[in-house]
Amino acid sequence: MQMSHRISAFQCSPIRRLSPYARDAVKRGIKVYHLNIGQPDIKTPVQVIEAVHQYSETIIAYGNSEGRQELREALPGYYAKYGLDVKAEDILITTGGSEALQFAFMTLCDPYDEVIIPEPYYTNVSSFAHSAMVDLVPITSNMEDGFALPDISEFEKKITRKTGAILLCSPNNPTGHVYTKDEMLQLLNLCKKHDIFLIVDEVYREFCYDGKQFTSVLAFPEFSDRVICVDSFSKRYSMCGSRIGALISRNKDVLDNALKLAQARLCPPDIEQVAACAALKTDDSYLFEVRNEYERRRNFIVDGLQKIDGVKCSMPKGAFYMVAELPVDNAEKFAMFLLKDFNLNGETVMVAPCEDFYVTKGVGRRQVRIAYVLNTHDLERAVACIDAGLKAYRKEVMGEKL
Ligand SMILES: Cc1ncc(COP(=O)(O)O)c(C=O)c1O
Structure with missing residues (x-):
């Protein structure tokens, strides 16, 4: 039977598609260090788990499509800590930041519209774009300058009548770049000039390093009508499985229209929203x-x-990912080799090949994304595996004389 053309154009996630090889390695008794996925080993705040245990409803009923009112009313307090004025009515609770991204595409774009995005980008965005039948228009950022915002003129050149929005992720997955206030302002001015939206995925907001200041897209009230912020509890409170996120916009039309999608999917998970309310009470420490x-x-x-x-x-400035360029012909083949044909004293490592974090074909073929979500002891073992794995691959597969 024929599947849809649309689904055939989807990719299997490069973050997960090598998982069967990892499972096989485990069956062979090999320990696999997972640097492929942003699943932190950090404990979820204890009051979040307690809130789940203490869930007191006698029926797990459908809730409001926009999310639990107590959660929407608690979130402005969280944003206020960043000096951001967000009101309960600006917030639509979603099933993870993933759903907020999907809603943003569906709300702002028609089929065959375009969204401009710096590449490499969070690879699952291409599936969200495909489901909305939106074309991603890439602007390549480079390791040499820490994956900073490419020149604004590059963005302007790509704007056409089909452009619905520019999409940014800050702090960035996979590059770790944290966009500066100046970079954000340049983009906002460009969006205003061409009457398009700026969507910014800020799910890693807390994770900025070297004393670097985070700038939220919500900090520019004068551009409020053309801004969507994507947020999530997943990484912040290490509660990825709870699937609670948010779409935030001060543009009422955006929220009213996104709500139609939210109503069709009925409501976000209820027990997890109670847990999210508890998460907001987490001490800043x-x-x-x-x-x-x-x-x-x-x-x-x-x-x-x-x-x-x-x-x-390059040195990532935020989030918990980095892109590394490897001395191999093909990073996906190397990643597979690590799982299928290699181990160092019974251990190996799983990484995510980067080619599908780009739209532009061939770019990123020698790159991998590494999620540093393991403790330093495990990271030390994982780095040793990458080092030994590279030597083995270059000798055995590439035929180099090292
Ligand atoms: C940049 C970015 N946005 C959104 C998501 C989706 O997160 P969730 O749906 O768990 O909130 C992720 C997950 O890794 C991500 O890295």
Whole structure:
């Protein structure tokens, strides 16, 4: 039977598609360090788990499509800590930041419209774009300048009558770039000039390093009518499985129209929204310590990778990912080799090949995305596996004489 043309154009996620090989490796008794996926090993705040245990409803009923009112009313207090004026009515609770991205595409764009995006970008965005039948128009950012915003003229050149929005992720997955106030302003002015939207995915807001200041797209009230912010509880409180996020906009039309999609999917998960309310009561020291832990891990992994012959990477400034360029012909083949044909004393590592984090074909073929979501002891083992794995691959597969 024929599947739709649309679904045939979807990719299997490069973050997950090598998972069967990882499972096989585990069956063969090999320990696999997962650097492929942004699943932190950080404990969820204890009051979040307690809130789940204490869920007191006798029926797990459908709730409001816009989300639990108590959660929408609690969130402005969280944003106020960043000096951001967000009201309950600006917030639509979603099933993760993923759904907020989907809603943004569907609300702003018609089929065959275009969304401009710096690449590499969070790879699942291409599936969200495909489902909305939207074309992603890439602007390539480069490792040499830390994946900073490409020149604004590059964006302007790509704007056409079909452009619905520019999409940014800050702090960035996969590059770790944190967009500056100046970069954000340049984009907002451009969006205003061409009457398009700026969508900014800020799910890693707390994770900025080296004392770097985070600038939210919500900090520019004068551009409010053309801004959507995507947010999520997943990474902030290490509660990825709870699937609670938010779409935020001060443009009432955006929220009213996105609500139609929210009504069709009925409501976000209810028990998890209760847990999210509890998460908002988390002491600031939790986020502070988690941020420091990721900064330690970042320093550790960048230092380890830079010592490996032929590996190139820039210093990520935020989130918990980095892009590394490897001395191999094809990073996907190498990633598969690590899982199928290699181990170092019974251990190996899983990484995400980067080619599908780009629209432009061929760019990123030698790159992998690494999520430094493991403790430094495990990261040390993982780096040793990458080092030994590279030597083995270059010798056995590429036929190099090392
Ligand atoms: C940049 C970015 N946005 C959105 C998401 C989706 O997160 P969730 O749906 O768990 O909120 C992720 C997940 O890794 C991400 O990295």
